[in-house]
Amino acid sequence: xxxxxxxxxxxxxxxxxxxxxxxxxxxxxxxxxxxxxxxxxxxxxxxxxxxxxxxxxxxxxxxxxxxxxxxxxxxxxxxxxxxxxxxxxxxxxxxxxxxxxxxxxxxxxxxxxxxxxxxxxxxxxxxxxxxxxxxxxxxxxxxxxxxxxxxxxxxxxxxxxxxxxxxxxxxxxxxxxxxxxxxxxxxxxxxxxxxxxxxxxxxxxxxxx
Ligand SMILES: [Zn+2]
Numbered sequence: 281x282x283x284x285x286x287x288x289x290x291x292x293x294x295x296x297x298x299x300x301x302x303x304x305x306x307x308x309x310x311x312x313x314x315x316x317x318x319x320x321x322x323x324x325x326x327x328x329x330x331x332x333x334x335x336x337x338x339x340x341x342x343x344x345x346x347x348x349x350x351x352x353x354x355x356x357x358x359x360x361x362x363x364x365x366x367x368x369x370x371x372x373x374x375x376x377x378x379x380x381x382x383x384x385x386x387x388x389x390x391x392x393x394x395x396x397x398x399x400x401x402x403x404x405x406x407x408x409x410x411x412x413x414x415x416x417x418x419x420x421x422x423x424x425x426x427x428x429x430x431x432x433x434x435x436x437x438x439x440x441x442x443x444x445x446x447x448x449x450x451x452x453x454x455x456x457x458x459x460x461x462x463x464x465x466x467x468x469x470x471x472x473x474x475x476x477x478x479x480x481x482x483x484x485x486x487x488x489x
Pocket of ligand 1: 346347348351352354393395445446
């Protein structure tokens, strides 16, 4: 019943290929490494396991607060969009799928700059994070018709920020009944869609220019 059990069973078959994603021309399978993915672990196990490699070990959480390759939100900026699950890029901020989504289409809007506190954002960053948040809502609404959203930033570890050192605004689509008994009883959540597919759909719907 729990995601942990499913992952444990699946781990035995892991050979470095399973769980990978097919590259652009549909040929070779590439291995996804957890350290190449952005995300904020929420403590839930998962019923699906396509990205199970990411849930083993450190869960992508940086060991310190430094910018650079140790921070998933810094690192993802140097990856191709598909690989990093980046949905859109602005001038000073970008939008990425959360690797540990609360719901399908759970997006994170991040400044490019490695900065922790909202009060440290420049006016330009404040503006673009806000505008990208609006666009994210419009795109998710057009693609998957949620009934509502949760928006917000957790500031600091104590407030629940999984990666406190690099600010990220959550855009979480909500549907009636999405918080059913499974998360409460089983610490598991069923997600109907692969993250790569979600990214492709949202990126395709994102307005250009
Ligand atoms: Zn960073």
